[in-house]
Amino acid sequence: MGKILVTGGAGYIGSHTCVELLSSGYEVVVVDNLENSSKKAIERVESISGKNLDLVIGDIRDEKILDKIFMNQMVDSVIHFAGYKAVGESVEFPLKYYENNVSGTILLLEKMKEYNVKNIVFSSSATVYGDPHEVPIKEGFPLKPYNPYGKTKRMVEMILEDLYESDKSWNIALLRYFNPVGAHESGLIGEDPRGIPNNLTPYITQVAVGKLKKLSVFGNDYPTKDGTGVRDFIHVKDLALGHVRAIEKIMEKPGLFCVNLGTGKGYSVLEVLKAFEKACKKEIPYSIEPRRPGDIAKCYADTNYAKEFLKWEAMFGIEKMAEDAWNWQKNNPDGYGDN
Ligand code: NAD
Ligand code: UFG
Numbered sequence: 001m002g003k004i005l006v007t008g009g010a011g012y013i014g015s016h017t018c019v020e021l022l023s024s025g026y027e028v029v030v031v032d033n034l035e036n037s038s039k040k041a042i043e044r045v046e047s048i049s050g051k052n053l054d055l056v057i058g059d060i061r062d063e064k065i066l067d068k069i070f071m072n073q074m075v076d077s078v079i080h081f082a083g084y085k086a087v088g089e090s091v092e093f094p095l096k097y098y099e100n101n102v103s104g105t106i107l108l109l110e111k112m113k114e115y116n117v118k119n120i121v122f123s124s125s126a127t128v129y130g131d132p133h134e135v136p137i138k139e140g141f142p143l144k145p146y147n148p149y150g151k152t153k154r155m156v157e158m159i160l161e162d163l164y165e166s167d168k169s170w171n172i173a174l175l176r177y178f179n180p181v182g183a184h185e186s187g188l189i190g191e192d193p194r195g196i197p198n199n200l201t202p203y204i205t206q207v208a209v210g211k212l213k214k215l216s217v218f219g220n221d222y223p224t225k226d227g228t229g230v231r232d233f234i235h236v237k238d239l240a241l242g243h244v245r246a247i248e249k250i251m252e253k254p255g256l257f258c259v260n261l262g263t264g265k266g267y268s269v270l271e272v273l274k275a276f277e278k279a280c281k282k283e284i285p286y287s288i289e290p291r292r293p294g295d296i297a298k299c300y301a302d303t304n305y306a307k308e309f310l311k312w313e314a315m316f317g318i319e320k321m322a323e324d325a326w327n328w329q330k331n332n333p334d335g336y337g338d339n
Contacts, residue, residue, distance in 0.1 A: 001024075001025045001026050001027070002026065002027070002074075002076030002077060002251075003026070003027040003028070003029065003073060003074055003075050003076055004021055004026050004027070004028055004029070004075070004076065004077050004078070004079055004247060005029050005030075005031065005069060005073070005075045005077070005078045005079070005117075006018055006021070006028055006029070006030045006031075006078075006079045006081065007030075007031050007032070007060050007078065007079070007080045007081055007082035007108065008031075008032055008037075008080070008081030008082030008083065008123075009028070009030030009031070009032055009042070009053075009055075009079075009081065010030060010032040010034060010037035010038065010039065010041045010042050010055070011032065011036060011037045011041075011081055011082075012037075012180070012190070012191045012192070012236065013081055013123070013177070013180055013236060013239060013240065014030070014032070014037075014079075014081040015037075015041040015042070015044075015045050015189045016183075016184060016189060016236045016237060016239070016240040017079060017081075017239075017240040017243045017244075018030065018042075018045045018049075018053060019045050019048050019049050019184060019189070019240065020237070020240040020241055020243070020244050021079075021243075021244060021247070022045070022046075022049035022051040022053060023049050023051075024244050026244075026247070027053075028053040028054070029053065029054040029055075029056065029069060029073050029075065030042060030053055030054070030055050030056065031056045031058055031060060031065065031066075031069060031082070032055070032056075032057065032058075032082065033057065033058060033059040033060075033082075034057060036084075036194065037192070038192065038335075038336035038337075038338050039055070039057070040336040040337075040338065041189055041192075041336060042055050044188040044189050045189060047188065048184060048186055048188055048189070054073070056068070056069055059104075060082050060104045060105075060107065060108050061099075061100070061103065061104045061107055063107065063111070066107065066108065066111040067111065070111055070112075070114070070115035070117065071115070075115075075117050076117070076119060077117070077119035077120065077121070077171075077247055077250055077251075078108070078112060078117065078119065078120045078121070079120075079121045079123075079243055079247070080105065080108060080120055080121065080122050080123060081123045082100075082104065083100055083101040083104065083105075083123070083152070084096065084097055084100050084101060084149070085149065086149070086198060087127070087147050087149045087150070087198070087294065088198060089149075090147055090148035090149035090152070091147055091148060091294075094148040097148045097149055097152050098148065098152055098155075101149075101152035101153070101155075101156065102152050102155050102156060102159075105122075105156050105159065106159065109159070109160075109163060118167075118169055118170045118171065119170075119171045119172075119250045119251075120160070120170070120171075120172055120173070121172075121173040121175060121243060121246045121247060121250065122156060122157070122160060122172070122173065122174050122175065123175060123177065124153045124154075124156070124157055124174050124175060124176045124177070124258075125149075125150065125153045125176060125177055126176050126177065126178045126179075126232070126260070126262070126299055126301065127145055127147070127149065127150035127153060128143050128145050128150055128153050128154045128157065128176060129141050129142075129143060129144070129145075129176075129299070130142075130143070130144035130145055130146050130150070130296075131144070131146070131296045132296075132298075132299065135266065135298045135299065135300050136264060136300050136301055136302035136303075137260065137299065137300065137301055137302055138260075138302040138304075138305070139176070139258050139259060139260055139302075139305055146294070147294060157174050157258070160172045160174065160256065161256065164255065164256040168255065170255075170256070171250045171253055171254060171255060171256075172255075172256040172257070173246040173249065173250060173256075173257055173258075173259070174256070174257070174258035174259075175242065175243070175246060175258075175259060175261050176258065176259070176260050176261065176301075177234070177239060177261050177262075178231065178232035178233070178234050178260070178261065178262030178263070178299065178300065178301050179199075179200075179231045179232060179233045179234065180233075180234055180235075180236045180239050181201040181233045181234070181235065181236065181321045181325055182201075182235040182236050182237065182316070182320070182321035182322075182324040182325045183236065183324045183325055183327065183328035184236075184237065184324070184328070185237075185324050185327070187324075187327040187328050187330075187331040187332070189328070190324075190325065190328030190329070190332065190335075191236075191325075191328070192332075192335030192336050193335075196212070200231075200269060200272060201233070201272065201276070201321075201322075201325055202325075202329075203215055204272070204273060204276045204284060205276070205280075205325050205326055205328075205329035206329070207284050207285065207286075208276065208280040208282060208284055208326065208329065208330075209329050209330060209333050210333075211333065213285070214284075214285035214286055214287060215273065215284060215285070215286040215287075216286070216287060216289040217269050217270065217273075217286050217287065217288050217289060218269075218289055218290070218291055218292035218295060219288075219289075219290065219291035219292070219295065220270075220288045221291075222291075222297040222298075223297055223298075224268055224297055224298055225268055226268050226270050226271070228268045228269035228270050229268065229269050229295055229296070229297060229298070230266040230267065230268050230297065230298040230299070230300065231266065231267065231299055231300065232262035232263055232264065232265065232266055232267075232299060232300035232301050233263070233267055233272065233318060233321055234261065234262050234263050234314055234321075235314065235315075235316035235320060235321045235324070237316065237324075238261075238263070238314040238315055238316055239261055241312070241315075242261045242306070242310070242312050245310050245311065245312040246259075246310065246312075249309075249310060257309065259305055259306045259309060259310055259312075260301040260302065260303060260305065260306055261301070261306065261312075261314075262300060262301025262303060262314070263300075263301070263303065263314040263317075264300060264301055264302065264303040264314075265300060265317075265318075266298060266299075266300035267318055271318070272318065272322075273286060275318045275319055275321075275322040276322045276325070276326065278319070278322065279319070279322035279323045279325075279326045280322075280326050280330075
């Protein structure tokens with residue numbers, strides 16, 4: 001077992017991954033500037049797992065912070081979550097996105113190289129496929145991200161591919177996540193978006209808890225089963241376990257690999273709404289509104305490569321995702337309360 005540096009470890013996916021890493025026996029050091037997260041998430045990660053981790057509050061774009069970490073801690077591998085993730089904001093402020101997601105990653109990689117830490121798991125996204133010509137989406141499909149956020153993800157993938165070509169002693173996992181939802185079953189950690197949520201499931205749970213009035217369903221004229229958008233929703237715990245599996249794989253020195261992390265199942269917006277109504281035991285008001293610009297009809301993963309190569313498969317279905325998301329929201333109506 002080694003020590004893992006988790007950048008962005010206080011965030012939504014990072015905090016759930018820290019729980020699974022600690023529970024699997026890894027030592028963890030988190031670097032997070034808490035720009036989009038709360039220190040409370042780390043305290044709760046420690047209470048769930050019954051283990052401590054080192055939290056460094058700081059920015060990955062700060063060379064001194066990275067020097068301090070790599071000099072003082074015997075880091076074996078890095079899981080790199082830190083970055084911005086709001087698609088709409090990336091269209092408005094592209095430089096902010098390229099600067100954090102791309103330049104921030106370059107500095108991290110330079111420091112890893114300097115300290116001879118050459119194992120990295122990178123948070124990529126299904127958004128790199130753009131609007132796929134067919135579903136399910138295989139890893140070899142054409143890559144056509146169409147917003148600045150998606151382009152930053154693809155650019156980092158390309159940087160990592162070139163880095164690997166230049167030095168085959170790197171071990172690099174590119175994990176393309178589909179739509180992460182749900183929360184830890186304890187209800188202690190979960191998704192805590194700032195302001196009005198952009199994503200479907202936090203919007204639904206905030207309607208259910210009474211913070212928002214009704215859900216707008218963006219479009220019911222897509223070529224899908226009921227006309228609403230179809231996505232591959234994956235429980236955040238499954239996603240977190242995918243990272244533990246990727247770290248185990250990295251220890252086998254596999255070189256560079258790229259896998260989809262999804263369930264392989266597509267659910268429509270209305271199906272998701274129904275699953276949440278069942279979990280919350282209440283009706284969730286909604287109205288049909290025009291399509292949201294930039295949305296695609298269908299997106300779900302081909303999971304065969306993840307099963308074969310990574311020996312990983314999602315365990316949880318939409319019911320459990322809805323139950324756990326609701327359990328988190330009802331116990332923490334204001335999230336961590338320090339937004
Ligand atoms: P999040 O915002 O909850 O977590 C990101 C964390 O990184 C936050 O705690 C934030 O404070 C921190 N951070 C941001 N910039 C930083 C910097 N320069 N230095 C230090 N810390 C910094 O987001 P998340 O949903 O947990 O996503 C994690 C990663 O997964 C991101 O890279 C995101 O792009 C990617 N991803 C997310 C989704 C999704 O739908 N949530 C889908 C695909 C990929
Ligand atoms: N939707 C609504 N109403 C809402 C919010 C969303 O109807 O209030 C619909 C969308 O139109 C879409 C579906 O719900 O059809 C899912 O939308 P999300 O915003 O939850 O998720 P996206 O699929 O648009 O994007 C998410 C992340 C991206 C990531 C992508 C990966 O936000 O960062 O998944 O597949 F890249």
